[in-house]
Amino acid sequence: MEELNELEKAILSKLSVKYPTIQEHIPFLRVLNREVTGVGMYVDFCYVKDPQVSIPCLEISDGCISTNENIEIQGLKYGIGYEVDVSDEKIKFIEFITYGEEWDGVIKDYRFI
Numbered sequence: 001m002e003e004l005n006e007l008e009k010a011i012l013s014k015l016s017v018k019y020p021t022i023q024e025h026i027p028f029l030r031v032l033n034r035e036v037t038g039v040g041m042y043v044d045f046c047y048v049k050d051p052q053v054s055i056p057c058l059e060i061s062d063g064c065i066s067t068n069e070n071i072e073i074q075g076l077k078y079g080i081g082y083e084v085d086v087s088d089e090k091i092k093f094i095e096f097i098t099y100g101e102e103w104d105g106v107i108k109d110y111r112f113i
Contacts, residue, residue, distance in 0.1 A: 001030040001046060007071070007107050008043060008094060011082060014067050014112070021056050025091055028055055036105035040080070040097040047090065058089045067112075074109045076101050 004012075009026060016022040025047075032044040047055070064083040072079045078099040085092040096105075 001032060001048075004029055004031060005107070007110055010112075011067075011084065011094060012091070014069070015065060015084060018067075019058065019060055019065065021058050021060075022091070024056050025058065028053075029091060034105065036103070038102055039100065040095065040103065041105045043094045043096070045091055045093060058086060058091070060086045060089075062087050064095075069112045072111050072113055073103075073107060075106075076103060079113070 004026070008031070012022055012026050012029075016026075028047045028050070029045045030048055032046040033042075035042045035044070064085050066081075066083045070079045070081060076098060078101060080096050080098050080103070082094055082096050084094050
């Protein structure tokens with residue numbers, strides 16, 4: 001398991017404007033797996049448990065959430081989109097998608113547009 005990268009944290013922080021309890025989940029999230037599909041990527045999460053701390057419920061219905069922003073990525077003409085999957089009051093994964101372009105999953109420079 002590894003820490004979230006800068007982009008993954010930025011996405012969750014942006015979502016926390018609408019869903020404030022997400023911010024309280026970020027410190028407990030770790031990346032379980034990053035799977036590059038060729039035209040996107042799945043980033044699967046797991047939670048680390050701290051018996052001294054209770055993680056609040058997300059209070060978000062099961063489904064996918066997004067800010068509906070595009071993300072410009074160096075090397076991609078059309079950038080990427082994303083959705084965050086929430087199930088059972090937990091953040092399960094981020095799905096990144098390109099708009100038909102091949103992508104190796106490498107994120108160097110990015111910006112939200």
